[in-house]
Amino acid sequence: NMPPLELCYNLSDFEYVAKQVMKRTAWGYYSSGADDEITMRENRTAFHKIWFKPKVLVDVENIDMSCTMLGSKSSIPFYITATALGKLGHPDGECCLTKAAARHGLIQMIPTLASCSFDEIVDAADGKQTQWFQLYVNKDRQITERIVKHAESRGMKGLFITVDAPQLGRREKDMRSKYAEDDTAVQKEGDTTTIDRSQGAARAISSFIDPSLSWKDIPFFQNITKMPIILKGVQRVDDVIKAVEHGVTGVVLSNHGGRQLDTAPTGIELLADVMAELRARNWQDKIEVYIDGGVRRASDVVKAVCLGAKGVGIGRPFLYAMSAYGVEGVCRAIQLLKDEFEMNMRLIGARNVSELTPDMVDAKGLAYH
Ligand code: FNR
Numbered sequence: 001n002m003p004p005l006e007l008c009y010n011l012s013d014f015e016y017v018a019k020q021v022m023k024r025t026a027w028g029y030y031s032s033g034a035d036d037e038i039t040m041r042e043n044r045t046a047f048h049k050i051w052f053k054p055k056v057l058v059d060v061e062n063i064d065m066s067c068t069m070l071g072s073k074s075s076i077p078f079y080i081t082a083t084a085l086g087k088l089g090h091p092d093g094e095c096c097l098t099k100a101a102a103r104h105g106l107i108q109m110i111p112t113l114a115s116c117s118f119d120e121i122v123d124a125a126d127g128k129q130t131q132w133f134q135l136y137v138n139k140d141r142q143i144t145e146r147i148v149k150h151a152e153s154r155g156m157k158g159l160f161i162t163v164d165a166p167q168l169g170r171r172e173k174d175m176r177s178k179y180a181e182d183d184t185a186v187q188k189e190g191d192t193t194t195i196d197r198s199q200g201a202a203r204a205i206s207s208f209i210d211p212s213l214s215w216k217d218i219p220f221f222q223n224i225t226k227m228p229i230i231l232k233g234v235q236r237v238d239d240v241i242k243a244v245e246h247g248v249t250g251v252v253l254s255n256h257g258g259r260q261l262d263t264a265p266t267g268i269e270l271l272a273d274v275m276a277e278l279r280a281r282n283w284q285d286k287i288e289v290y291i292d293g294g295v296r297r298a299s300d301v302v303k304a305v306c307l308g309a310k311g312v313g314i315g316r317p318f319l320y321a322m323s324a325y326g327v328e329g330v331c332r333a334i335q336l337l338k339d340e341f342e343m344n345m346r347l348i349g350a351r352n353v354s355e356l357t358p359d360m361v362d363a364k365g366l367a368y369h
Contacts, residue, residue: 005325005332010340011296011317014333018089018320026088028177030319033258034169039266040258043294046266049365050303055349063345064352065338069311070158070228070249070288072130075105076341077353078301081292081313082134082160082232084205087115089323095124096322100330102126104338109160109313112136112147113205122154132158134232136165139210141220148225159225160252164233166211169260218246230290235264240274243287250288250310257293257315267291268304269366275308275358284308298340302348305356307363 002021008014019027033040067077080101086093093115094108101108102125109132110121118133125131133151138144148159221229228249233256234240243251253267253274271291278284291304292313301312314337321329350356 002324005328008321008325008329008332008336010336011321011333014317014320014324014329017324022089022323025177026323028173029085029088029171030083030316030323032171032173033262034171034260035262037258037262039255039262039264040294043255043258043266043268044296045294046268046366047294047297047300047303049363049367050268050307051362051365052299052303052348053360053362054347055360058349058351060346060349060351062351063342065341065345067311067353069107069290070132070230072107072157073105074107074130074311076301076338077305077309077311078295078314078337079107079109079132079311080318081315082109082111082162083315083319084111084113085115086319086322089319090326092116092326094121096327096330097318098124098129098131099327100318100322100334102129103331104334105129106334107132107157109134109158110156118147118151119154130157132156132160133227134160134162136162136206136208137210137213137217138208139212140208145224148221148227152225152227156227158230158249159221159227160230160232161221162232162256163213164235164254164256164260164264165206165209166213168206168209169256169262171259215242215246218248222247230288233260235261235270237270237273237277240287240289241277241281241283244278244283248287250290252290252292252313254290254292254313267293268300268307271304271307271309272363272366278308298337299344301337301341302344302350302356303361303363305353306358306361308358 065076067074080097090096095116097108098121107130111134133156230250231243232252233254234251240251253270255264288310290311291309295312295314304312318330321333
């Protein structure tokens with residue numbers, strides 16, 4: 001008794017359906033946030049504090065939503081961000097997301113902890129689409145080096161090093177649902193033979209991550225790859241400044257979908273502050289700033305771009321669409337966002353992404369501003 005796909009009119013509808021049809025363990029892993037889930041909720045509500053300042057009588061007959069992120073074209077300024085364990089939701093796992101991204105001209109970020117192998121996901125691509133790679137840094141740097149070089153050799157256009165997870169957060173819904181061995185096919189990554197499954201999926205798969213990773217390690221990555229390096233999970237203005245000083249190409253202002261430090265700031269709130277600081281230094285062209293977390297409407301994407309984001313990552317909604325309806329579900333979710341985006345552009349009086357400027361929004365309601 002699945003509702004037909006056509007009855008999903010927005011991303012929340014996919015979440016509703018997914019909750020009904022997904023296995024409890026999968027739902028627990030995908031939907032959970034850390035601790036009291038305060039940051040996870042705030043990720044959503046922070047967008048509601050920003051209001052548009054629409055321009056009227058702009059000729060908005062033709063709308064161009066395309067943009068460039070890390071030098072690659074995208075049909076619209078959002079991307080499918082890295083989320084682990086795709087096969088918990090769908091037997092084809094991350095390859096569903098790859099195929100949907102290809103059809104819609106979107107960029108996909110491939111997670112280190114994908115259920116499909118990295119090569120399967122690259123092979124599922126159409127040869128023209130852009131993919132990025134998300135890296136969890138292994139304690140064994142030789143493994144990391146091999147993974148990074150392989151990612152580059154397979155054409156990845158960006159290396160997103162996750163920096164907000166020296167230890168995985170406590171996601172209690174996930175812990176309660178007791179991740180079982182047969183629930184997933186995670187790639188062998190470091191020592192998976194001794195993993196403790198009593199703490200939920202997240203903890204079970206993450207024991208290889210190096211908690212000693214620090215700013216001193218950035219040159220190591222710059223030496224082993226020519227891919228642009230982006231730090232994913234930056235949560236303070238001065239860390240963005242450090243990122244510029246370390247010569248990385250970008251940052252993702254992110255709290256990992258509220259799954260790491262509870263009461264960490266939201267990406268969208270931080271963005272306003274970060275851009276103010278970068279503009280004050282005239283550094284806004286020195287680094288590409290992305291955000292993710294809680295994006296559920298194209299208006300959220302529009303707001304982020306107005307405030308200075310090059311693009312926005314979306315995680316759970318695509319997992320839910322995939323889990324409920326496979327590739328077709330993800331395609332519909334993307335199409336709904338595209339339709340919303342186009343409508344929003346028309347209604348605020350912006351014809352292309354470069355016309356999405358800070359004066360199009362009133363962000364005074366943001367806590368950080
Ligand atoms: C994630 N995220 C994540 N990030 C990362 O760097 N490596 C990873 O393996 C994962 N895995 C993962 C699994 C699941 C189920 C979720 C929901 C999230 C975080 C992800 O990249 C992104 O920061 C958030 O998902 C963005 O928030 P929304 O869009 O889910 O609200």
